[in-house]
Amino acid sequence: MVWHIYLLIGFLLALSVPIWIKFIQSYFGLVVALWLGYGLYALNTNLFSAGNIVWTDSFGISFAFILTGISKVFLNIIFLVGASVFIFAASYLKTSDRLNQFFTAFTLFLCAMLGLVTADSFLLTFIFWELTSISSYMLIGYNHEEESARKSALQALITTGAGGLCFFAGLILFQHITGLSSFSELTRIELKQSSLLYTSIILILIGGLTKSAQFPFHFWLPNAMKAPAPVSALLHSATMVKAGIYLFLRLDSIFDQWNIWSHSLTVLGSVTLMLGALTAYYQTDLKKLLAYTTIANLGALTLLIGFQHPMSSQVALVLFVAHALYKAALFMIAGIFEKVTGQRDIQKISGLGKFIPLAWIGGGTAALSMIGIPPTLGFLSKELLLKVGILEIWSLPIWIIGFSLMGSVAWFVGIKPFLGTSHIPTTQLYQPGVLITIGPLILGLSSIVLSFNPFDILGSQLAESLTRDQQSAPLHLWTGLNLPLFLSITVIVLAGLGVYFHPQILSWIKNNHKPSKPLSDLIFDFIFATLLRIASYLTELFQNGNLTRYLLLIFWGLLFFASSLLLKIDILSYIKAEIASELTLLPFALAVIIAICISLIVTTQRRLSAIVSMGGIGYSIAALYVLLGAPDLALTQVIVETLSVILFVFLLHEVPLLKSERKIWPNQGIAAITSILIGLMVSFFTWQSLTSEIAPSISEFFGQNSYLKANGRNIVNVIIVDFRGFDTLGEITVLSIAAVTLTALLIGQTSSREPK
Amino acid sequence: MNHHLIKAAAKWLVPFFWMAGIFMLFRGHNEPGGGFIGGLIVGAAMVMSYIKVKRRPDQFKVLGTAPSTIIGLGLLLALSSGFLSFIQSGAPYMTSSWQGELWLPILGNTKFGTPFYFDTGVFLVVIGVISKVFLMLEEESWK
Numbered sequence: 001m002v003w004h005i006y007l008l009i010g011f012l013l014a015l016s017v018p019i020w021i022k023f024i025q026s027y028f029g030l031v032v033a034l035w036l037g038y039g040l041y042a043l044n045t046n047l048f049s050a051g052n053i054v055w056t057d058s059f060g061i062s063f064a065f066i067l068t069g070i071s072k073v074f075l076n077i078i079f080l081v082g083a084s085v086f087i088f089a090a091s092y093l094k095t096s097d098r099l100n101q102f103f104t105a106f107t108l109f110l111c112a113m114l115g116l117v118t119a120d121s122f123l124l125t126f127i128f129w130e131l132t133s134i135s136s137y138m139l140i141g142y143n144h145e146e147e148s149a150r151k152s153a154l155q156a157l158i159t160t161g162a163g164g165l166c167f168f169a170g171l172i173l174f175q176h177i178t179g180l181s182s183f184s185e186l187t188r189i190e191l192k193q194s195s196l197l198y199t200s201i202i203l204i205l206i207g208g209l210t211k212s213a214q215f216p217f218h219f220w221l222p223n224a225m226k227a228p229a230p231v232s233a234l235l236h237s238a239t240m241v242k243a244g245i246y247l248f249l250r251l252d253s254i255f256d257q258w259n260i261w262s263h264s265l266t267v268l269g270s271v272t273l274m275l276g277a278l279t280a281y282y283q284t285d286l287k288k289l290l291a292y293t294t295i296a297n298l299g300a301l302t303l304l305i306g307f308q309h310p311m312s313s314q315v316a317l318v319l320f321v322a323h324a325l326y327k328a329a330l331f332m333i334a335g336i337f338e339k340v341t342g343q344r345d346i347q348k349i350s351g352l353g354k355f356i357p358l359a360w361i362g363g364g365t366a367a368l369s370m371i372g373i374p375p376t377l378g379f380l381s382k383e384l385l386l387k388v389g390i391l392e393i394w395s396l397p398i399w400i401i402g403f404s405l406m407g408s409v410a411w412f413v414g415i416k417p418f419l420g421t422s423h424i425p426t427t428q429l430y431q432p433g434v435l436i437t438i439g440p441l442i443l444g445l446s447s448i449v450l451s452f453n454p455f456d457i458l459g460s461q462l463a464e465s466l467t468r469d470q471q472s473a474p475l476h477l478w479t480g481l482n483l484p485l486f487l488s489i490t491v492i493v494l495a496g497l498g499v500y501f502h503p504q505i506l507s508w509i510k511n512n513h514k515p516s517k518p519l520s521d522l523i524f525d526f527i528f529a530t531l532l533r534i535a536s537y538l539t540e541l542f543q544n545g546n547l548t549r550y551l552l553l554i555f556w557g558l559l560f561f562a563s564s565l566l567l568k569i570d571i572l573s574y575i576k577a578e579i580a581s582e583l584t585l586l587p588f589a590l591a592v593i594i595a596i597c598i599s600l601i602v603t604t605q606r607r608l609s610a611i612v613s614m615g616g617i618g619y620s621i622a623a624l625y626v627l628l629g630a631p632d633l634a635l636t637q638v639i640v641e642t643l644s645v646i647l648f649v650f651l652l653h654e655v656p657l658l659k660s661e662r663k664i665w666p667n668q669g670i671a672a673i674t675s676i677l678i679g680l681m682v683s684f685f686t687w688q689s690l691t692s693e694i695a696p697s698i699s700e701f702f703g704q705n706s707y708l709k710a711n712g713r714n715i716v717n718v719i720i721v722d723f724r725g726f727d728t729l730g731e732i733t734v735l736s737i738a739a740v741t742l743t744a745l746l747i748g749q750t751s752s753r754e755p756k
Numbered sequence: 757m758n759h760h761l762i763k764a765a766a767k768w769l770v771p772f773f774w775m776a777g778i779f780m781l782f783r784g785h786n787e788p789g790g791g792f793i794g795g796l797i798v799g800a801a802m803v804m805s806y807i808k809v810k811r812r813p814d815q816f817k818v819l820g821t822a823p824s825t826i827i828g829l830g831l832l833l834a835l836s837s838g839f840l841s842f843i844q845s846g847a848p849y850m851t852s853s854w855q856g857e858l859w860l861p862i863l864g865n866t867k868f869g870t871p872f873y874f875d876t877g878v879f880l881v882v883i884g885v886i887s888k889v890f891l892m893l894e895e896e897s898w899k
Binding site for chain 1: 779785786787788789790791792793796797799800801803813820823827828829834835838845850852854863867869871872874875878881882883886887888890892893895896
């Protein structure tokens with residue numbers, strides 16, 4: 001099967017959600033899970049072929065995909081975690097009433113993610129990248145009746161969207177400098193140092209950092225916990241936030257020679273790791289606990305990628321796999337707790353082990369993996385990580401403290417709620433059924449099974465993803481009594497101490513620390529509010545509903561841009577030399593009539609006189625057209641004038657009375673000066689455009705060909721309906737739209753006037 | 757407002773305006789005139805015949821239907837006229853194709869071809885827009 005077809009089926013599934021939902025309700029989740037399960041099978045039996053469909057050759061965009069190396073690891077995890085989460089969603093959302101909205105966005109997100117980790121061409125990657133941002137916006141804001149959910153969704157969209165734009169700019173710059181347009185070409189080149197390349201690396205870096213919630217862009221992730229449990233389970237374990245990690249891994253092999261790249265990754269990674277782990281430790285909300293440990297883990301991954309050690313990328317991949325599996329399982333377990341007890345506070349949930357035994361197994365194994373107790377993937381990844389960490393000795397405390405804290409958190413989320421006796425009587429608990437526990441079970445058990453590296457599943461994939469100067473990581477649970485093992489035991493012991501002293505520490509923090517919004521949240525809010533204030537100020541300035549001001553602004557703008565041209569010309573001598581010599585009596589007389597009409601309009605207090613004078617101007621212009629040999633225009637002008645006078649008379653009662661007490665200065669004075677200047681400018685430019693020959697006039701062509709080619713002797717009409725027919729088509733379309741808009745405007749006006 | 761004068765005049769002017777508008781449309785390709793002018797004249801006729809009957813604006817019919825339908829029909833005609841030569845010979849969109857001449861009273865020999873159909877589309881759109889705008893404004897004062 002070609003990968004394009006597989007992806008296309010996914011997008012079709014997303015589009016056809018309403019039909020599915022009608023017949024099988026939330027069990028649609030199982031359909032997607034089947035589709036993902038097939039993907040997992042097909043990928044590992046090499047049934048997929050990458051294929052290539054050219055889209056826009058000139059920009060180097062083509063539907064080319066990479067199904068090997070890092071992409072394969074990511075794909076496998078997305079398949080596995082995705083299928084589990086979709087099975088979970090099928091049960092979790094059974095009673096939800098907006099299934100269409102949820103599953104459309106969720107499936108769309110999943111497809112975008114599959115596309116993102118496989119796309120070869122940069123711009124295609126970017127398209128999928130944005131698609132994940134947009135669909136996650138809809139998912140985080142799923143409970144859109146709550147203001148906080150809407151706000152969090154918007155915050156996530158703005159943060160990752162802004163990062164996405166930086167990423168886009170960075171990619172275009174990179175493409176421009178190197179001439180490369182896809183990831184598969186990257187291995188072939190050696191980059192030359194240049195400041196532009198430097199900029200592009202920083203921009204790409206910002207894109208990845210925002211997406212992967214790295215400090216200082218981490219604030220959107222905990223807020224995104226407003227989403228329903230399946231969304232958090234998928235977005236914050238294997239997909240959304242891992243997109244940035246994927247990008248770092250893809251580009252690391254060519255960018256790691258740049259200090260800015262590796263230093264930013266290590267510094268920001270360690271800050272994020274510490275910040276996430278420390279904050280997670282004193283949370284009491286289940287999902288917040290998990291969210292902050294996700295941030296910590298993302299920090300760990302970034303820090304690892306930033307290391308120069310040839311094995312570090314491989315270790316990061318193992319850590320990614322371990323984290324995706326246990327974190328998705330724990331998020332689902334948190335969702336189950338919420339379903340069962342209606343609570344998310346870890347201090348209030350306990351003794352659920354007997355009530356939901358299958359969830360106990362899934363959650364327990366996942367928590368073991370997160371603490372790092374053998375035989376689990378979590379243990380394996382931590383062994384490897386410490387092995388690399390020892391070589392960068394300064395990072396060792398960060399690893400140990402960060403992972404100990406995460407170990408304590410794992411206990412609170414995945415083990416403690418199952419132990420002891422329940423605070424709530426069993427009769428008040430909701431029995432969620434078996435289906436909901438399948439997802440966490442699969443993932444929890446995979447954490448154990450995969451750690452033995454059966455049939456070299458993991459090892460072979462990692463080996464495939466090796467690039468030229470990387471070193472593969474040995475996947476053995478037992479590597480003998482060595483320093484990493486002792487450090488690993490230290491971490492577990494510290495985690496145990498963390499659990500033991502948790503009540504004391506928590507009450508100490510409660511007494512000495514006032515709960516407040518995180519600083520970064522406040523900064524975001526401030527920037528956002530300031531932008532809105534500036535926007536409303538500008539709107540007030542330019543669009544206050546006063547038509548006179550609109551006209552003045554437009555005219556001033558015109559004058560401003562034209563002034564540089566006008567100032568260069570000596571207008572008086574120009575008038576003498578050019579205009580005066582061609583003036584004849586009749587047009588001059590008409591001009592005088594027009595001038596009289598204008599002064600009448602300006603001075604009169606009566607509406608009818610003003611309207612009639614307007615008509616007078618129109619008819620005089622029509623007469624001018626006749627004199628200058630344009631009967632068509634004259635005819636049109638006369639009819640238009642007649643019609644508009646009729647319309648005006650009809651609307652007379654709607655036109656505001658001309659106020660006699662209007663101030664002459666400054667209002668009228670400014671208006672008069674502006675009008676005169678504009679009049680001068682327009683006439684000057686008209687004159688100039690008629691007299692100066694820039695290119696041979698096209699009217700010659702029209703004159704010669706009007707009858708020969710277009711079969712008509714009326715040149716104006718031939719131009720309208722034939723030579724420039726396409727323009728006319730556009731014009732009549734605009735005319736129609738104007739009529740429709742007017743309808744909308746008037747309807748809006750009447751409905752606001754309704755109360756009387 | 758007192759519309760008696762306009763009413764009296766409309767009785768005679770409406771048919772005349774109609775004829776003038778259509779005349780303009782047909783002669784447009786060779787003599788001064790065309791769909792736009794023709795549409796304006798017939799639009800004026802519409803306004804006058806509205807004044808004559810003075811019915812509720814939303815019940816007033818233009819060419820037997822609502823003005824927005826006329827706008828749509830006109831746009832559709834203009835848009836689709838460009839496809840004729842494409843269907844006939846695969847020429848690019850909006851290449852003109854002429855079907856032949858027809859002798860018509862008063863107008864004489866009149867040529868028929870895609871530019872003329874296009875112009876008729878413009879004619880209809882203009883009639884529709886003028887009637888629409890006018891009727892909308894009337895509806896306002898009717899309330």
